[in-house]
Amino acid sequence: MSGGPVRATLARMGEFMESFVPLEEQSLAFQKRLRTFTKVITTKARIAQTPKELVWALNKAKLYRYVPVVPARSRHRVPLLLVFAIMNRPYILDLRPGHSFVEFMVGRGFDVYLLDWGSPGIEDKNMKFDDYAMEYLPRAIRKVKAVSGSEVFSLLGWCIGAILTTIYAAMRPDDGLRNLLLLTAPLDFSKRENLTFARWTDAKYFDVEKVLAAFGNMPGEMIDYGAKALRPIDNYVTNYCKLWDNVDSPRAVEAWHAMNTWVTDNIPMAGAAYRQLILDFYRNNSLMAGTLHIQGQRVELRNIEANLLDVIAEGDHITPPCQSEAILEKVSSADKEIFRVPGGHIGIMAGSGAHKTTWPHIEKWLSARSF
């Protein structure tokens, strides 16, 4: 009996089985992608790795000094204090090695300090802008001066941090502030038709007292929802599609992971400060109107004489450019400049192009004024 037909059948069966190998490989690759995707969206990335030391603390606030890498004789004389928003973590300024504004500035000879407001507890629900700008910030600045040995300093305020630094600059013009940098600063609330937040928090629809009576502080999740709901599809769908599309690229995954770690690290906003933000800023535009009172004193923007760099994100949907432009007309600074950057509220400082556009400009501007 010939074994031909059997051998042929077996050979064909073998070929048929072999045809499954690439499919199996592909299936394994798909599983690997799925594992990476799941891991990235469910874990925290390693962030804020630039070496730093704690130099001051008060309540939840902490002041860090980044360990200089440039010899003292080559460093800029004027220290730089970074002030971020009170309802987000400040490590967006030091997201990950190679993509950190802090690391960039330290590497270029700046003595960099970061004020971390911390996460307010229910015991901090009465903290107002008055406390942040006139109790905490001046104390942190005193420590910056003591540690650096310099009587003059530069302040960089980003988002709500820019409101705080502006208030401070206007209230304490003789404190030694040489350079004031405002990043995506929500200062002018007059063009309400351009401000989605202003519409949402209008007195007709939004009862701020009822929210604060229920929660004490404004919950981080609600703030996060508010920010994401401005572009719901982009934030809730497209963002994850982008991760899936690039899940085989370790570089892209690392960047996405770090940013997602920051985006999902929500903290509440002190109740009284939130009330002020809605009533004094969004509804009454008090700072620009010149009617804002902090610790019983009127905040007068014309008192600001420090050199001013106003960085505006042209594609900012959280703080549209119209909110940051008017400040230049109100201050008395002889040296003032607007720098417009293509990009969004966070992207201009933490996006993949920030090290080519925003950071070098800030560094160049500040270097020329930090001798």
Added chain:
Amino acid sequence: MPETKENGAKPFDPFEPFRGMRDAYLDAMSKAMIDAVNTEGYAQTTGAMLDYFLTASAPVRESLEKAMTQALVQLSLPSRQEVAALAERFTNVEMRLDDLDAKIDRILKAMATPRETPIAEKRVNPVRPAAKSKKA
């Protein structure tokens, strides 16, 4: 664009054929949603939903808070408000300590700063302590 494998072949992705269609759809949806959330209607609806939630949950929150306070009193434990008040007092103490720290810094700085007046000038014009001055 997704990266490819070293041999140039794209890894298996069952969603690949739909990607272009998906992106176009998401783009259109995104624009529509941005417009939608930027309307008075959306503001009114979300405001009403939040208000309803807060109103509906208020009695539950209040009764829970009352029950919790009573339980803590029975167990001789401090209430949330008492702990918060204590934390506020700690912060005030911290602030006073910070003020003291600032004063000490100023004193140390003043002590470390060399006096500007030359010694010879001081001898010419000595300042007498008030206690030793004689009155007529």
